[in-house]
Amino acid sequence: MRPSFALAALIPAAAFAATFQVNVGANNSLTFDPPSVTAATGDTVSFTFQNKNHTVTQSTFADPCTRMTTPKLGISSGFQAVPPNATQFPSWSFTLEDSTPLWFYCAHDTPVNHCHMGMVFAVNPTADKTAAAFLAAAKALATEADLAQPSGGPHAHPSGSPPGPPPGGPHDGGPGNGVPGRESSVATALAVVGLLAGLMW
Numbered sequence: 001m002r003p004s005f006a007l008a009a010l011i012p013a014a015a016f017a018a019t020f021q022v023n024v025g026a027n028n029s030l031t032f033d034p035p036s037v038t039a040a041t042g043d044t045v046s047f048t049f050q051n052k053n054h055t056v057t058q059s060t061f062a063d064p065c066t067r068m069t070t071p072k073l074g075i076s077s078g079f080q081a082v083p084p085n086a087t088q089f090p091s092w093s094f095t096l097e098d099s100t101p102l103w104f105y106c107a108h109d110t111p112v113n114h115c116h117m118g119m120v121f122a123v124n125p126t127a128d129k130t131a132a133a134f135l136a137a138a139k140a141l142a143t144e145a146d147l148a149q150p151s152g153g154p155h156a157h158p159s160g161s162p163p164g165p166p167p168g169g170p171h172d173g174g175p176g177n178g179v180p181g182r183e184s185s186v187a188t189a190l191a192v193v194g195l196l197a198g199l200m201w
Contacts, residue, residue, distance in 0.1 A: 017042040019093075022121065025051040025082075030106070030114050032056075032121035036131035039096055039123055046093035049080040054114065055107040056092060056121070061129045064138040065105050065115035079108070099124055103134060112149035116142040 020043065023033045028051050037045060047056050057067050058074025068074030077092035096102075102123040106114035120138045122131040 017044065017095075019044045019046055022047045024049045024056065024080075024106070025054050025119075028052065030112075030117045030119040032104075032106075032119065035120070035135065036122040036125055039099070041096055041098050044093050044095045045123060046091055047077065048089050048091045049077075049082050050089055051082055053079055053081040053108055054119070055079050056104050057107045059103050059105050059120075061101070061103050061134055061137075064103060064120055064134055065113070065141055067107065068103075076107070096123070101125055101129060105138065111145075113142070113146050116146045 018039065020037045020039055022037070022045060024047050025031070026033055032047075039045060055077050057076040059066055060068050067076065075094060080090045080092070082089060104121040104123075106119040108114045115138050118135055118139050120135055122134055125131040125134065
């Protein structure tokens with residue numbers, strides 16, 4: 001049995017990491033799809049921006065539609081505008097440093113506030129702080145002006161973009177094209193085991 005333990009020790013932890021794909025604004029909707037994921041340390045969450053102009057900006061459960069400022073500035077993708085009839089779509093990703101809950105929203109607020117319309121996303125929500133409660137808190141902030149706009153209506157470009165992602169926190173990255181779930185990562189790990197086993201014989 002010792003060789004099997006040795007083989008397992010040689011497999012990098014990254015081989016078991018998963019990449020979760022999230023679609024932003026698909027079908028002209030003000031949504032993240034899926035609206036939440038449960039991920040582990042080392043996993044990556046990759047966002048693909050599909051329509052209009054959106055962000056992925058870190059907030060807090062207590063204040064869902066405001067960028068987090070403490071204990072440090074929350075990460076953000078910045079505004080990602082996608083023109084009509086686009087055939088290529090920008091993406092942005094980050095890697096989890098731990099499994100604590102993370103909360104995100106779209107910071108686009110003209111002519112309708114996307115967050116107030118429920119465009120929020122959660123990583124590792126808990127039984128006490130659920131994704132549904134986070135969504136409800138965001139929608140509770142909606143104004144009459146927000147509600148007067150169709151949810152898929154015109155989205156003006158913002159007058160400015162938020163500052164880029166700060167260092168630290170979950171590691172953000174460039175375009176991510178990972179496969180959702182853990183299946184491909186586990187398959188890679190098994191291939192590594194097979195290769196190492198062959199070398200030992």
